[in-house]
Amino acid sequence: MKIHNKLFLILFSFSFLLITSLVLLMQWSIGQGMIDYVNAKEVKALQPLVSQFAQRYQRDSSWRSFEGDERQFFRLVIQQLVDSQFVPDIPPRKREPHRQRLERSMALDRPVPPEHRLPPGHAADYALLDSHKKVIVGHYKSDLKYTDIPIELNDKVIGYLAVSKRKGLVDGYELDFLEQQTSYLWLIGLIALSCTLLITFLLARNLVGPVKQIAKGMHQLSQGNFEHQLKLKRHDEIGQLSEDYNTLALTLAHNEQVRKRWLANTSHELRTPIAILMGELEAMQLGVRPLSVENIRSANDEAHHLKRLIEDLHLLNSAELGGMHFTMQPLSIAELLLTVKQKYTTIFKNNAIELNITEFSEEITISADNTRLMQLFGNILMNAVHYAQCSKLQIAVTKVTSISQNYVVINIEDNGIGVEDEHLAHLFEYLYRVDDARNRQQGGSGLGLSLCQHIVHAHQGEIAAMRAPLGGLGIMIKLPMEY
Known part of the structure; x- marks a missing residue:
């Protein structure tokens, strides 16, 4: 279903x-309420009879005149009810002659004619009880519930008129x-x-x-159509679900493009050095090129380039699978940058690059893996040496304080040729190159910045590329500080 x-x-x-x-x-409620109303109405209709019983008791000083005399008791009850709905078989125009005949029968002490008695299907039973609720006369059944109307004389209860409660309505409006x-x-x-x-x-x-x-x-989505979008104009949970679906579709489409580019770039990067290496070896094997140290060195360079590419791919794959291990410990930013400066001073000097590190007096400590951060700075600085064609490098450190977390922001800028704006968002993708021919000639694998992104994310930080105020490329690294 x-x-x-x-x-x-x-x-x-x-x-x-x-x-x-x-x-x-x-x-049920209306029916029960109507039954209670009818019972209360009958009790009210019998109130004058209660006064008559009190007067009879006052005259006789006891109930002995009613003891065993059901004929007299029921004649009084019928006489009281003859003008009400509780004797329904007597039409209104015949009630007055009926009353007269009833009064004559009572005066002559004759039995009440059958047609003047309570109807056989009458819903109520009546009884006269003494002050201890013992039956004097009438019908008092144990399986029925009764309403006991007190009979009082001189503010003293001398007896009760018991009227059975109806369980249903059989006639009447x-x-x-x-x-x-x-x-x-x-x-x-x-x-x-x-x-x-x-x-x-x-x-x-x-x-x-x-x-x-x-x-x-x-x-x-399961069929691979990531371009399908939902257009639900809702502001509830279903609307939020549709927005999440659209976001998921865009993410999958982007990931699919990245995957295709990754496969294409990987196959291209692997094919190029292998083709060069095989071409040089075949040329030397066929005697087209002489088997010299210089030609062997050229082939060896291509083999080393292929080895570095495979090692970087393995390292990135390990990072994706969680195989890149980090040992976090308190690390001083000042000591880290001093180590970086000492390590790369000779390289910068040989390439005529000036390195400036903005001095900061406040001690800033983060929880980080020193080896991985050295790898991070090494990749970024060596990219500047090999590709930026710059003469100046600047590293600036800024402390950012917020309610939830304090951060240290490290900006690395150069004054080189820079990168066009459309390439900035893709610099950290696998094997992405701004200039394929130049980068390949200079031996880069195109994976260094991707590794940098993994290292920063592993430290719960952020990394982004931007245009530098110096005119070249700027790399912003944001890392959380220890409290």
């Missing part, structure tokens, strides 16, 4: 059960009212169910429709 149908079925079933339960509960309200309740419930059906359908479609689009987009 599709998710749309499941969601619709779940929402509608829940709404159906809820509305049906509410209708049944309201129907109350029953008609209850049936009418029941019909209205079911009609309202039917209308509510119809509205719920419509709302549930629209809600299920509104929720599942975007999910279907996202599922379709994911299928496109």
